[in-house]
Amino acid sequence: MNSASGVQADPDCVASFQELKLGKKVKFIIFKLSDDNKSIIVERKAETATYDEFLKHLPKNDCRWAVYDFDYKTPEGDRNKIVFYTWLPDAAPIKSKEWYTVNKDALFRSLDGIGAEIQDTNYDGVSYSTVLKSVARG
Template sequence: MSRSGVAVAPDCITAFEDLKLKKTHKYIIYKLSANKTTIEIDKSGSEEDYDAFLTQLPENDCRYAIYDFAYKTDEGAPRNKICFYAWSPDDAPIRSKMVSSSSKDALRRALNGVAIEIQGTDFAEVSHETVEEKCKKGR
């Protein structure tokens, strides 16, 4: 449970383990339940196109997401890193941003195996190039 009192639904962790170990998903998007007491799965997908994943993030509400990000090292070797996204767009309601921010750690701690954490307030901060750069740096 987070400092905001928000709990993580068990299927959130199960879906993450399936993404990590079985590669059944390319991404998972999480949201706060309507009553703001639980983090639950919003949607998941196996679509390989990164831009298609980005279209699933709402322009005016907060979400968390996991994406199995594929990239090439500077030497050209293929790599994957599991990235955690804290999506909090500027146009999201203030209450949503506050609860999302104070609940993030509960979900983040429950997902073992995340390599990179991405904070996004607009689509430029989660662009393929930006995330690829963070993956190459390892932060």
């Protein structure tokens, strides 16, 4: 899928997402723009990770997209949703925030099965309790 600026998601992005969604072989994936800003690539993926371990991989000074297989409990039982993150930290360069905002759809539209979407600029906004409130109501 192309974005307005011509950026495309690398085929490995979708393949990795399928491992997470269907195979349950991956707990999270972090995506980034390639160094030449022409494609979206997988930066990191993990087969197992706690939510706090996942958050440690979101950089303090640059933007990323990510998906996390979010597990939570309800009175009806255990649940999970695949959550898509657009991470735009306050300390990131303005140009990076612009690129990640403009090109999000090139990745987002290629990932079928997202259960919730979070966009934030600080770690409080992506804390487990904050994300839990979002996924539990949606």
